[in-house]
């Protein structure tokens with residue numbers, strides 16, 4: 001079985017994003033960029049499935065600028081076998097990303113496509129579900145555990161009330177949640193080896209996908225800022241404050 | 249504009265999250281509800297009473313019992329021949345189903361809206377709520393998920409909508425429900441509707457300590473209990489306690505953060521709370537930058553004392 005793992009290059013989760021003064025977006029110049037954390041979890045899970053003998057090949061895919069090659073090299077250093085960059089400098093929305101992934105899945109015929117549940121820049125939480133719809137295949141979103149069972153995959157999902165387990169016929173789409181695993185760091189020898197692994201560069205046009213945006217962002221603003229309040233001396237003072245608020 | 253709202257339910261009663269979505273939908277036009285479930289008549293009756301609703305479509309079929317997206321999305325896509333916008337709560341249910349509908353309709357979904365600015369214009373948070381984007385759709389149909397804390401709840405009583413039974417494509421045959429392991433509600437208010445939330449972080453050490461320190465305070469205040477990702481990852485509490493960018497978004501009257509540092513991902517889930525109280529031993533913890541009332545103290549001393557004195 002082959003596993004496709006789409007990985008997105010995003011602002012590093014430790015960086016506090018700054019909104020541009022002209023309202024055109026978030027300032028990404030000279031900002032540290034990394035692999036979307038949920039995608040690291042997806043790469044890790046794919047590697048574990050391969051290590052367990054459940055998968056043969058892992059193909060990492062990114063849609064984005066030339067620099068997304070770095071993100072793909074990270075996936076290769078972690079243990080993916082080869083990579084595909086679908087290069088574009090345009091911002092590509094989840095629907096178009098899903099269409100590109102569908103075209104790649106038609107060529108590659110994976111048993112699983114493992115995505116992050118959410119990209120921490122656009123916070124869309126859409127791409128995996130959209131891909132599943134376009135491929136007319138089942139989806140196991142917000143995965144907490146993933147288990148291959150013959151032709152099926154059993155996914156335990158993190159839902160608002162707790163956990164839910166579903167059984168999906170493969171090929172299937174899985175999106176990862178935080179508790180699925182703890183991603184490994186790539187070792188230095190593996191980083192060196194990753195440089196020799198194959199990385200194909202394509203364009204959205206190669207897959208016949210129109211990436212024109214459906215949503216126009218007309219403004220990006222700072223959220224209302226919260227002012228820090230006051231510090232109280234001790235528990236008694238806190239109790240007074242809480243009583244004043246009517247909650248005690 | 250005619251809108252279709254997904255009713256979130258457990259086949260017995262409607263979830264509150266639906267009511268905020270009704271409010272958002274009513275800003276766009278006529279509101280129709282969809283109850284997709286199995287033996288879900290009670291839910292349909294409840295839905296028909298929601299103020300401002302024009303019609304309730306009910307698809308009652310074992311295939312819809314567990315809300316599997318593979319089965320429910322085609323049903324919704326079919327109904328979209330007669331509706332202009334589909335709206336679902338930005339809960340794990342809505343997030344699971346809505347994008348699948350959007351792709352079937354070849355529409356780009358607008359996730360987690362905070363406001364309706366025009367027929368096709370909305371605001372939504374990006375970058376963990378560190379920026380608010382105004383977006384305008386160019387699609388013919390709209391598919392939207394709604395952030396519950398951003399819209400008032402519609403009145404649950406007062407309406408008398410017509411209920412229409414509908415059929416649907418049924419079981420897509422590619423997925424099945426196996427089991428669910430759901431938190432028992434008990435008397436404790438649900439996180440997303442609690443007036444007061446007491447949240448604990450990594451500093452609580454383990455599940456037993458979390459329970460010993462946080463629960464008595466929450467009991468005293470009749471509060472819901474939340475947690476940071478660190479507390480969930482370490483197994484102190486179940487995953488559905490997580491508040492934040494990638495957990496639950498809450499906005500209670502009072503949010504009490506105990507032993508939580510205040511990472512941007514956590515703040516994203518609670519900074520719209522009316523009053524924030526923080527207890528942390530580190531006076532420079534970022535949580536104090538958003539707290540209305542801060543207490544720099546060792547939680548192991550302060551929290552039991554607070555519980556005692558309230």
Ligand SMILES: Cc1cc2nc3c(=O)[nH]c(=O)nc-3n(C[C@H](O)[C@H](O)[C@H](O)COP(=O)(O)OP(=O)(O)OC[C@H]3O[C@@H](n4cnc5c(N)ncnc54)[C@H](O)[C@@H]3O)c2cc1C
Nearest residue numbers: 449450451476477478492493494495507508509514529547
């Ligand atoms: C992709 C991604 C998504 C994420 N999503 C979320 C999310 O949805 N929600 C979320 O919460 N986090 C999320 N995080 C994690 C986030 O970045 C932080 O790591 C996490 O919030 C930290 O939890 P914490 O504050 O409990 O722990 P820490 O940051 O370790 O803070 C512990 C605090 O306890 C204080 N403390 C220690 N001992 C005591 C004591 N005895 N008395 C008083 N205070 C004490 C310390 O001073 C410290 O401030 C996410 C991260 C990533 C990468």
Ligand SMILES: Nc1ncnc2c1ncn2[C@@H]1O[C@H](COP(=O)(O)O)[C@@H](O)[C@H]1O
Nearest residue numbers: 006007063115116118119124125126127
């Ligand atoms: N440009 C992209 N390139 C590769 N994968 C992507 C891209 N955009 C989204 N994805 C995948 O889809 C997931 C969800 O993204 P989103 O729907 O944008 O929140 C991410 O975690 C990635 O796995």
